[in-house]
Amino acid sequence: MKVRRKLREPRFCFQTRSDIDVLDDGYKWRKYGQKVVKNSLHPRSYYRCTHNNCRVKKRVERLSEDCRMVITTYEGRHNHSPCDDSNSSEHECFSSF
Amino acid sequence: MSRGERGPMKVVIINTQYVETDATSFKSVVQKLTGKDSVVSDYSSDHPMKNIVSCPHHSRLGLGGAILERNWSIKEFDRLLKEMPPVDELSRLWD
Numbered sequence: 001m002k003v004r005r006k007l008r009e010p011r012f013c014f015q016t017r018s019d020i021d022v023l024d025d026g027y028k029w030r031k032y033g034q035k036v037v038k039n040s041l042h043p044r045s046y047y048r049c050t051h052n053n054c055r056v057k058k059r060v061e062r063l064s065e066d067c068r069m070v071i072t073t074y075e076g077r078h079n080h081s082p083c084d085d086s087n088s089s090e091h092e093c094f095s096s097f
Numbered sequence: 098m099s100r101g102e103r104g105p106m107k108v109v110i111i112n113t114q115y116v117e118t119d120a121t122s123f124k125s126v127v128q129k130l131t132g133k134d135s136v137v138s139d140y141s142s143d144h145p146m147k148n149i150v151s152c153p154h155h156s157r158l159g160l161g162g163a164i165l166e167r168n169w170s171i172k173e174f175d176r177l178l179k180e181m182p183p184v185d186e187l188s189r190l191w192d
Contacts, residue, residue: 002105011113012130018120025127056131073113074131082128 014072021060021070026082027051029058040064051080 016023022045033046042062049056056076063069118126129135 003108004105005108005110008109008111011111012116012127013113014116014118014123014127016118016120016123018123020120023120023123025124072127074127077131077135078133080133082132 009076012074014074015063016070016072017068018070019068021045021062022047023070023072025072027056027078028083037061037064042067049078051078051083054078054080 022029028050029047030050031045031047035044035046037044040062042064044059044061047058047060049058056074056078058072058074061071063071114130116126116130
């Protein structure tokens with residue numbers, strides 16, 4: 001029996017303590033799905049990067065054992081710079097003034 | 098498992114790296130790992146994942162060196178987290 005192996009883009013699974021579900025990561029996203037998670041009160045939401053031709057996806061859910069924790073899982077790498085501009089005040093910026 | 102007319106079996110390999118951050122460093126770490134100029138390349142299978150990329154308060158999670166092996170499911174990660182001391186206590190232990 002032939003077996004075809006397919007390697008997907010690596011995923012990065014972030015765990016962060018936050019009240020906000022969707023943390024600002026400097027990119028723009030559009031939600032395309034939501035799913036009930038077994039044994040959890042919190043659904044999982046699916047987002048796609050809105051930039052032209054960028055195929056990065058992410059999913060957001062809460063840890064069922066500790067609902068203070070948000071799990072954000074990214075798949076893929078952006079082919080563009082982050083979208084955040086000078087209007088974000090909490091931007092960590094290392095440029096010289 | 099008889100495949101019949103469904104063709105050869107397809108195996109999808111997904112490598113997942115686990116990262117712990119706090120809310121303030123979230124943005125920079127995400128951009129570092131998933132951004133356009135990200136230097137994180139695909140790990141070969143003999144590259145054990147021991148480090149967590151994170152904010153300065155968290156260095157290595159050195160619990161027995163078995164942490165952060167790749168391909169853990171969320172369920173296994175959940176169980177690990179349940180057994181861990183709270184994060185505040187952890188950072189005191191690390192320093």
